[in-house]
Amino acid sequence: MSNGKALVYNQEKCTGCRSCVTGCSLYHDGECGKVVSRIAIVRNERFGESFVVGCDACTDAPCAAVCPTGACHMDVAAGITKIDANKCIGCKECAMACPFGAINMHYKTGKAFKCDLCEGRAEGPVCADWCPSGAITYTSPAVAFKAKRREKLVERLKAAKAGEEG
């Protein structure tokens, strides 16, 4: 089994700084750039909005389901799908099947690549480690959901109270 942790994205907190993108590309490819990053940021500058797009580690992963060669497969121990570059034929099916757009084709190899939770990095995934705003965390989803529940409840009660007073 995996360690029970997953990457949890809190979209409200994303500042769009792409610290995650630089760290991800440097760690995996030894170069820096958006095109080799496993995580992406979508920015809407006009409205001051930014969003994280990364692998959500689906339980029933569409990327693995559509892979014709078995290159993209669920790694049960890691709790995330992985792509075996030797088996990948570069057909782009997984990239299109991913509901989030978290898979890309590598400009050098022409093969699909995706998040592997920075396999082997002692501090965990670099994106979560370097995120300055807490938008990306590497944690137990159950704990994250509980925290969110509490945060939202407090927010609602505060607003209701302010409404009564105002």
Next chain:
Amino acid sequence: MYGWAGQRLRVDLTTGQITKEPLSYEYRRKWIGGRGFNSDIIYNEVPVTLDPYDPRARVCFGVGPVSGTAAPSTGRVTVTCKSPLTGGFGDSNMGGHWGAELKYAGYDQVVVQGRAKHPVYIWIDDDKVEIRDARHLWGKFPREADQMIKEELGDEDIHIVMIGPAGENMVRFACTFNDVWRAAGRTGTGGVIGSKNLKAIAVRGSGTVKIANPQKMMEVCNRLRQAFKTDPMKMGLYEFGSLCLINVANRDGWFPWRNFQGGAHPLANNMSGETHSQTVLKHREGCFACPICCGRFTHIKEGKWAGEEFGGPEYEHSVPTGPRVGIIEDANDIWHNARLTNDYGMDGIETGGVISTAMEWYEKGFITTKETGGLELEWGNEEVVDKLIPMIAKREGFGDILADGAERAATRLGLPEEARYYTITTRGMTLPGDDPRGLGFGYGLSFAMGTRGGCDHLRSLCCLELSGALYTGLNTKILGDERGAKPVTTANKPYMVYYEENQKATTDCLQVCCFTTHWSYAVLTPDQVEYLNAVTGLDFTEEEFQEIGERIVNLERAYWNRMMSGAREDTVPERFLKEPMPQGVDYQTNVGVVLPLNEMLQKYYKYRDWDPKTGFPSERKLKQLGLDYVARDLAPLRNKYLSEAEKKKRKYYY
């Protein structure tokens, strides 16, 4: 090639010619990037006698070897031109993501020259560069043009540099934007871009930055990023933006109340970052690869301006069109004014500077409603400020006079010499919202010496005064001397400014944000040298790092010297030298302080090895820095500067 993309893109808008020039190893080693590349182009290609709006003038956009990499905050761009505001050397620096995108597209620098027949924009799609029609974009706010360009090119993820209506109308302090809200505010770069009939430069970069030693780079960046997690400056800037300075400024008496008549106000907290984040903050924003994320996005919820949204404000951006013009009661007025200067594309500092100067002229009776076209320029009159900002941008009525900056406005209005006491400028440019009688004497010296004119809190950015008071031992670690670690003292300040000007110049060449290096001091020179070497695979040393900065400062200084600007112009507005700081709040720490500039100046010249009589760099220093050609340029000018005829000339450089 590691780090650098290795080429300069040159676009001539008159001929439509697009060229890519390789940058040699020697050249890159000498100037590193960004500010260095740009300053070299301006010095060599733009004669000092040329009108800044002449088609032959250049405007340069530079990025550095670590731009686009994982080092902290690598998205900055320096925009450089001959300043239409000061007539001298001018540059300004902005964050956002455009700089990284340009690097990914494969360029270290873009130089634009000439003038298009009609409004155009440049589209850089990796190798493919084209000049496109922008007639339909002319007159649009940046946010509107951003949407139109992205729809036209069919890609929402590109990054765009652009100007607003003020730039098109050649307001002398129009600014340049990227990512809609990130502004290179100072020295009027936007007007130069507008004079070339250029609206925007859109970039899509699908390349990467190659790293010579990825393992080392990962190790350095990891260490620095961990340090930011617990850095107190990061926490303040992230939580409250640069507005976290408001309450500090008020305590230490550098809050620019009414054109620097005062340094503190009891209601300052109305516009503090603490208040802002609880009332109108919609979202926190980050420039490229930033571990701090001080950017704000504001949504005004109540009052007259309810529903207005904009990216910002910053401390320096909101203070001038707020307390500097006497507005403090309702912070929404201040946010609204900041929104206006953003949308019209004007430098908030200069806008507030000229309006507050005009208000003081009005108060002192130098001008009346006759000159202002009926506008009652009383302190704190939001109605008038709200009207004036668009008038300046469109060059209408009294706004047209102010659009030329405070010094030119005094000339155009035919005001007597005494009126210039109230223009808070050096070398023709307005000072930012930091009163050196409170923020620190080092800043005061820096204002006098800045190589882009009156700015200039960003030339030395000697936060070693303020941060130094917070972090015991920091001054000793960097300068080997703890005496300068408080704002209101002259001890060690000349050396501090000398050192930090050099340091900051090289930091500007790397195009990393000074909030990582000079505010928090989480990234020091050795760290910068470490990641620069990891990226480029070269062997830069700390000494070389300082020397490159010194070379750039001397080059930019020489540009001013060639315009007959030297020691006589190395001063700050008289107000700071003569008027003791009045008491604004009872907890203010600097009551009665004046700036003792002269005793610092002489020592500063010594550190610089500049002639104290002329303020020109010595021949020895220039040669030592590899600037023999600059020494040759200056040789015949030294005596000329001391001539009686020159002494009598008024120096506004236009």
